[in-house]
Amino acid sequence: MRRNSMRKQQPSQPIPPDTDHSQQTNQSDAASLPTVPAEAHQESAEKRQRGSARAGMAVIAGRTAGALSRRLHIGGGTSIIGVVAQRVYPDIVAHLATELEHGSIMVTGTNGKTTTSSFIAAILRDDGLRVWRNREGSNLVGGVASSLVIRAQPNGHLRRSGAAISILEVDEAALPKLVRAIPPRIVVFTNLFRDQLDRYGEVDSVVNKWKIAIAQLPASTTLILNADDPTITQLGENFPGRIIYYGIDDIQLEAAEPAETDTEKRYQVLDTRTCAHCGAEYEYSARFYSHMGHYYCPSCGKRRPTPDIRISRVEMESFDRIRLQIATGEEAAHEIIVPLPGLYNIYNALAAAAVAHAMKIGWDAVTTGIEQSKPVFGRGERIQVEGRTIRLLLAKNPTGFNEVLRTLFSDNSSRHILFILNDNIADGQDISWIWDVDFERAVHHIETLVVSGTRAFDLALRMQYAGVDEQKIMVVPPTPLKALKTLHTTHSRQQKKLHIRRAKKDNVEYNTQENIKLPEYVYGIKNALDGALQKTPVGETLFIVPTYTALLELHRELEQRGFTSRYWEGRDA
Amino acid sequence: MISDYRSQKLSLTLGHLYPDQLNLYGDRGNILTLQRRCQLRGIELRVVGLGVGDALAPDEYDLLFIGGGQDKEQAPVAQDLHEMKGIGMWAAIEDDMPVLAVCGGFQLLAHYYRPAEGPDMRGLGVFDAWTEHKGSQVPRCIGDIAIRWGDQTLVGFENHGGRTYLGTAQPLGRVIKGHGNNAEDHTEGAIYRNAFGTYLHGSLLPKNPHFADYLLELALQRKYNHAESENVPSFNSVATEHGSTVLELPRTSLPSLLAPLDDTLEWEAHASLLERLGLYTEAASVLRAHIDSFRLV
Numbered sequence: 001m002r003r004n005s006m007r008k009q010q011p012s013q014p015i016p017p018d019t020d021h022s023q024q025t026n027q028s029d030a031a032s033l034p035t036v037p038a039e040a041h042q043e044s045a046e047k048r049q050r051g052s053a054r055a056g057m058a059v060i061a062g063r064t065a066g067a068l069s070r071r072l073h074i075g076g077g078t079s080i081i082g083v084v085a086q087r088v089y090p091d092i093v094a095h096l097a098t099e100l101e102h103g104s105i106m107v108t109g110t111n112g113k114t115t116t117s118s119f120i121a122a123i124l125r126d127d128g129l130r131v132w133r134n135r136e137g138s139n140l141v142g143g144v145a146s147s148l149v150i151r152a153q154p155n156g157h158l159r160r161s162g163a164a165i166s167i168l169e170v171d172e173a174a175l176p177k178l179v180r181a182i183p184p185r186i187v188v189f190t191n192l193f194r195d196q197l198d199r200y201g202e203v204d205s206v207v208n209k210w211k212i213a214i215a216q217l218p219a220s221t222t223l224i225l226n227a228d229d230p231t232i233t234q235l236g237e238n239f240p241g242r243i244i245y246y247g248i249d250d251i252q253l254e255a256a257e258p259a260e261t262d263t264e265k266r267y268q269v270l271d272t273r274t275c276a277h278c279g280a281e282y283e284y285s286a287r288f289y290s291h292m293g294h295y296y297c298p299s300c301g302k303r304r305p306t307p308d309i310r311i312s313r314v315e316m317e318s319f320d321r322i323r324l325q326i327a328t329g330e331e332a333a334h335e336i337i338v339p340l341p342g343l344y345n346i347y348n349a350l351a352a353a354a355v356a357h358a359m360k361i362g363w364d365a366v367t368t369g370i371e372q373s374k375p376v377f378g379r380g381e382r383i384q385v386e387g388r389t390i391r392l393l394l395a396k397n398p399t400g401f402n403e404v405l406r407t408l409f410s411d412n413s414s415r416h417i418l419f420i421l422n423d424n425i426a427d428g429q430d431i432s433w434i435w436d437v438d439f440e441r442a443v444h445h446i447e448t449l450v451v452s453g454t455r456a457f458d459l460a461l462r463m464q465y466a467g468v469d470e471q472k473i474m475v476v477p478p479t480p481l482k483a484l485k486t487l488h489t490t491h492s493r494q495q496k497k498l499h500i501r502r503a504k505k506d507n508v509e510y511n512t513q514e515n516i517k518l519p520e521y522v523y524g525i526k527n528a529l530d531g532a533l534q535k536t537p538v539g540e541t542l543f544i545v546p547t548y549t550a551l552l553e554l555h556r557e558l559e560q561r562g563f564t565s566r567y568w569e570g571r572d573a
Numbered sequence: 574m575i576s577d578y579r580s581q582k583l584s585l586t587l588g589h590l591y592p593d594q595l596n597l598y599g600d601r602g603n604i605l606t607l608q609r610r611c612q613l614r615g616i617e618l619r620v621v622g623l624g625v626g627d628a629l630a631p632d633e634y635d636l637l638f639i640g641g642g643q644d645k646e647q648a649p650v651a652q653d654l655h656e657m658k659g660i661g662m663w664a665a666i667e668d669d670m671p672v673l674a675v676c677g678g679f680q681l682l683a684h685y686y687r688p689a690e691g692p693d694m695r696g697l698g699v700f701d702a703w704t705e706h707k708g709s710q711v712p713r714c715i716g717d718i719a720i721r722w723g724d725q726t727l728v729g730f731e732n733h734g735g736r737t738y739l740g741t742a743q744p745l746g747r748v749i750k751g752h753g754n755n756a757e758d759h760t761e762g763a764i765y766r767n768a769f770g771t772y773l774h775g776s777l778l779p780k781n782p783h784f785a786d787y788l789l790e791l792a793l794q795r796k797y798n799h800a801e802s803e804n805v806p807s808f809n810s811v812a813t814e815h816g817s818t819v820l821e822l823p824r825t826s827l828p829s830l831l832a833p834l835d836d837t838l839e840w841e842a843h844a845s846l847l848e849r850l851g852l853y854t855e856a857a858s859v860l861r862a863h864i865d866s867f868r869l870v
Contacts, residue, residue, distance in 0.1 A: 197597070198715045198732050202643045267601070273593065279649070429716065430730045435602030435776045454849075457842035461779050464838060465605050481844055483857035 051095045055156030058089035062149045079138055082145025093141075096148040097182040099158045102129060102165035104182050105355060106175070108210075109190030109232075111400045112348045113139070113169045115340070116190055118376045119352030121167050123369030127361045132166040139171040141178055172206050173199075176213040183217065186358055188224040188351050192231045193290060194271045195397040196428030203231065203271050210235055217241065224354045226347065227307040228292045234276045236305075246354040247307035248346065250314045251286040251294070267438045269398045277302055289343060289406070290399045309354045314346060319411075320380065322346060326353055326366075334363050337371045340380045341393075342407040344400075378551040383564045387538035390563075392554070393545050396427070398436040404545055405441050414447040416542045418532035419463075420525065420550035421453040427547040431455050439466035448535035452476040452528030453550050474535070476528035477521055525553050583830065584617035585792050588634040590658070591642070592622040594650050595677055598732065600640030602776025603673065606785050607636070614832050616793075625653045629661030635792040637665060641676030641774070644688075651681055651694045659697055666699055671791040672768035675777060679762065679770030680704045680735060683742075700763040700770050701740035702754075718751025718773060719850050720761040725862075726855050727781050728846040729773030737772075739763055745771050750850040767791050780846065782839045786831055793830040837864055 062085030069080045085092045097104055107117045121131045134147035147166070152158050170178050172192075179187070189210070192203060200206055214223070219241040226232045227247030236243045272291040274281055280299030287293035296303035312333050313325040320341040325333035338349045349370050356366045375381045378394040393408070395401040408415055423429050443466055451459045451473060460475045522531065529544075536542040546554055558564050589604060604620060611618035623629060642650065654662070666672060674682045683702040686694040689709065696703075713734045720727050727746060736755035744754070745762025753761035754772070762771035769788075771777065778785040840863040847856040 194597070198730075202597070202645075204643060204645055269596075270593070274646070430598070430732060430775070432599030432602070432730060432774050432776055435599035435605065435779070436596070457838065457845050458780070461838050461842050462602075465602075465609055465779060470838070475838075477845065481841070481848055481856065481860070482853050483844055483848065483860050486853075486857055487860055 051089065051091060052156040054089040055092055055095045055152070056154050057156075058085040058092045059149055059152045059156060060154050061085060061088045062092075062146070066146075066150070079140065079142035079146050081149050082142040082147075085149045086142070086145050091181075093145045093148060093181040095156070096152055096158055097166070099161040100132075100164050100166055101162050103185035104166045104168055105186045105188070106168045106170045106178065106182075106184045107188045107190065107351075108170045108172055108175050109188075109226075110172065110193040110195045110397065111403075112190040112344055112351070114376050115345060115379050116188060116348040116351045117167050117169045119349055119370055119373055120188075120355050122373050123352055123356050123361060123365050124165060124167070124359075126369045127356075127365040128163070130160065130162075130164040132164060134166075134168050139169045140174045141181070144168055144170070144174075144178060144182075173209055176209055176216070179213045179216050184221055186222045186224060186355055187214075187217070188355060189226060189232045189235060190347065190351055191226055191229045191292065192271065193397055193399040194269065194433070195400075196430075197433075198428055198430045199425075207231060207234070214239055222358045224351060224358060226292075226351070227305050228288065228294070228347075229272070230276070230282060230291060230295050230304070231272045233305055242358070244309065244354050244358050245305045245307045246309045246347075246350045247304065247311075248288060248314070248350070249307070249310045249312050253288055253314050253343070254286045254293070267436075267440070268402065269436045271399070275300060275302055289403060292347075309350065309357050311346060311350055319407075324349065326350065328357055334367065336367055339371060339373060340375055342380070342403055344403050345380075378546070378555065381564075383558060385533060385542075385558070385561075385563045388533060388536050389541040390558075391541055391543050392551065393543060394548065394551050395545050396548055398433045401434075401437045401545070405438060408543055408545075409441050409445045412445065414445050416448045416532065416536040416540060417442070417446055418450045418452065418528060418542060418544045419459055420528065420544070420546040420554065421451070421455045421459040422547045422550040422553075423453075423455050424549040426549050431458055434459060434462045437462075439463060439468075443467045446472065448472070448474075448532070450474045450476060450528050450532040450535065452478075452525055453547065454478050474531055475521060476525075476531060477523055478525075479523055480521070525550065526557055529554065529557060582615070582617065583793060583797065584619070585611065585635040585789070585796065586619045586621060586633060587636045587638060588621050588623050588629065590623045590629075590637060590639040590654075590678070591625070591650050592640075593624060594646045595640040595642035597642050598640070598676060598730075598774040599776045600638075600675060600774065603638060603640070603675070603778040603785075606776070606778035606782075607638075607789065610782070610785055610789060610831075610834065613834055616789075623658070625649060626657060629658040629665070631661045631665035631668065631670065634665065634670065635796050636788065637662070637670060637672040639672070639674045639678030639681065641678055641680075647677050647681070647686075648694060650677075651686075651696065654681055654697060655695060662697060662699070666766055666768045669767045669791075669795055671788045671795070672699075673777075673788060674768065674770045675774055676731075676733060676772055679772060680737065682768065682770055683737065683763070684740075686735060699768055700765050701742040702737055702763050702770075703740070704735040704737045706735045714752035714756055714772070716751060717775075717846060717850055718753070718761070719749045719847055719852055719855070720746035720751070720753065720773070721749055722746040722784065725783055726843070726847065726852075726859065727771075727773060727777070727784055728843055728850075729771075729775035729777050729780070731772040731774070733772050737763075745769055749852060749855070767795075780839060780842045782834070782836045790829060790831055797830065840864055 062081040065084035066081040105120060107113050117133060121133055124131050134144050138146060192206060194203055214235055222242045222244060223236060223239055224244050225236050227245035268290055270291050275297040278297060278300040280297055282295040283298050285294045294304050309326065309328045311324050312327050315323040317323055320339060322338040324336045324338060324346060326336055327333040336349065338345055352370065353366050378392045381392045383390040393404045395404045421431060423431050439462060446468060449468060449472055451463060456475050456477045460473050463473055464470050532542055587607060608618050680686045681696045682699040683696045683704060684698045685696050685703050687705045689706045713732065715732045718729055718731045722745060731752060738755055739760055742763040742765060744760035745764055748759045748761050753759055762769060840859055844856040844859045847859065
């Protein structure tokens with residue numbers, strides 16, 4: 001346990017080796033890229049003079065705190081570095097961010113932040129830029145600050161800020177605070193679904209936060225908005241700067257869903273039902289999933305904007321190979337292969353292509369960037385274990401879970417499954433949403449099933465109610481129920497007494513074998529993993545669908561067993 | 574195995590109010606639970622969705638459910654509830670139809686909801702209770718919750734900004750751990766005749782099979798034991814009193830129309846939530862009472 005936590009808290013990850021240096025042959029291309037506005041540069045120059053000394057102090061303080069926390073095994077992640085640095089110099093983030101030659105891109109939304117950022121990073125890197133990102137899960141203000149401070153020198157300047165651009169994955173609720181600190185060059189909004197109602201509040205309260213953030217943006221910022229999500233398009237109203245809409249035009253995709261073959265209609269959660277203007281219910285000429293699609297308001301006439309960059313054709317070639325035709329304006333379509341499973345990854349790839357479009361990056365970089373992308377941490381990640389393949393598919397909210405289920409079960413093959421449901425703070429403590437997930441879809445396609453996590457019983461119950469045979473569900477709770485233990489002991493003690501008394505009376509030997517039948521469990525994620533692997537024959541694939549903290553826990557376990565590298569080593573920090 | 578009541582096939586109709594507008598907190602789990610528990614006993618349960626604009630004819634239903642939704646969607650629903658369904662709802666409730674109202678639905682069945690700013694939202698006034706939102710600086714009531722319901726427990730999750738205060742209405746239960754109606758007086762929910770309001774979701778019924786069965790039992794007794802029955806004690810007369818005698822629900826005194834089910838998993842989920850709240854004694858008594866192998870202890 002101790003060793004484990006030590007490794008986890010190794011916060012100052014090595015400054016990434018300057019691998020991009022060799023790729024910098026394309027200097028003229030990079031130079032022609034639009035950079036941050038000139039006035040910002042001037043302002044930053046003044047600020048830099050004033051703030052450098054303080055920034056230097058802040059950097060030293062932050063990194064000292066990071067080293068200390070690592071040494072003393074306190075705290076969880078790296079955000080202590082940013083938090084301390086900000087305490088010393090509140091403007092540290094703004095100060096450092098302005099040194100980035102190509103500014104910052106922010107990505108926010110309920111689902112798809114991480115994968116979209118990684119696609120964007122791959123494209124920009126292929127285009128010769130030096131890309132910086134915040135680390136997995138460090139998407140609050142402190143985490144973003146840390147990502148800059150660990151790359152700063154004690155003189156208060158960033159290392160190698162030339163040709164650099166930062167891609168920041170930003171928590172939905174943290175956006176207003178962050179845009180104040182770092183005026184972004186581009187902001188991408190992926191989608192908005194209900195998620196962790198106990199933490200974020202209702203969908204509407206997130207929209208309000210975003211509107212506050214957008215009102216603070218300079219007109220030089222470009223907004224990249226999902227045209228198929230009515231809540232997202234509504235954000236573009238009254239924004240004076242440039243907006244690029246992206247959307248799927250291939251309405252064949254809707255028909256790809258074999259929903260109507262079942263007698264029951266697929267249950268889908270709709271998180272945006274009514275028009276933001278007049279309150280009437282939206283109608284759809286094509287609906288891809290949840291409230292995403294070609295919508296219009298029958299009452300006031302508001303409709304989906306025509307996308308500036310669109311997918312004209314989608315072909316699902318295999319489980320994780322999707323062929324897309326992407327087009328802008330009147331131009332002929334470009335073919336791009338997405339090497340990841342799931343409809344949602346089509347949107348992620350398209351959002352990244354939209355960023356490239358906004359930055360006038362050529363199609364070559366877009367094509368290679370996306371096609372050669374590896375799945376990021378837990379999002380379709382593939383791990384080889386003892387002759388079996390594990391695929392990790394993170395699911396954090398009803399729509400995300402529904403889409404993962406659709407990806408797994410749309411081709412009617414039977415799967416080996418491990419679901420892990422945690423209710424820690426980072427997952428959201430309210431797990432009511434599992435009842436909104438369409439588990440009924442999975443029923444006839446489950447080969448073997450293990451459910452685990454802090455709310456294993458709730459999930460097992462959900463699966464049972466969906467119609468999965470109870471005998472087929474292996475439940476692996478986190479710990480034994482205390483009550484069960486106590487009752488068990490009392491019971492067996494009483495039984496023993498009874499038996500001994502009876503045995504004496506009847507003059508027979510006491511039979512220790514006879515005991516009550518109890519539900520028998522093994523406990524914890526490790527055992528869940530072992531159980532699921534055991535049920536998966538060699539050569540086959542085990543699909544693991546965890547919530548966020550469950551993914552962290554599971555990944556750590558897989559790392560410790562040596563099946564995969566520590567997650568930041570594999571990442572392009 | 575089924576207590577086949579006079580060899581006729583039992584059937585019930587559930588009216589699900591505003592399934593599209595009020596579905597924020599996994600309310601579907603409640604419907605699925607009622608469906609499954611009926612199905613396992615060979616009882617036919619028909620679920621009819623009642624949206625905005627639909628009238629509510631009380632004699633068509635045996636059971637009503639209303640869930641919670643987003644604030645934005647609650648206002649048009651409140652208006653529709655008044656205009657289209659108010660009279661039918663009152664008639665049904667006065668005729669002892671079991672009604673379960675969760676979260677927003679609970680607020681809509683009380684007198685009014687007073688937001689931090691803006692006009693009051695009028696409710697039906699079934700429960701003599703009212704709700705106030707005390708502004709965004711007052712924290713929401715969020716978290717796992719356990720309440721005492723009769724001699725048993727109910728568990729769930731609550732997430733509400735409004736604080737509900739009871740007038741003469743009896744609470745559904747007393748808070749053991751959690752916030753309840755208003756985080757002040759330890760009451761949770763409200764009862765009027767066979768209408769039950771509560772803030773518990775999570776979903777409520779899957780982990781509380783005794784409460785699910787209680788609702789079904791009420792509906793069946795009301796439908797099938799209404800006129801006849803000399804040897805069957807009238808359920809309704811007892812039920813109308815239980816408002817004042819929350820702690821002695823007339824659960825066991827009646828010949829049940831419901832066959833027992835194997836609810837091991839349900840009770841383990843129930844007990845594990847109690848243990849997460851630190852209620853070990855309660856968890857032990859739940860297991861002892863409901864899991865077969867412990868009945869002997």
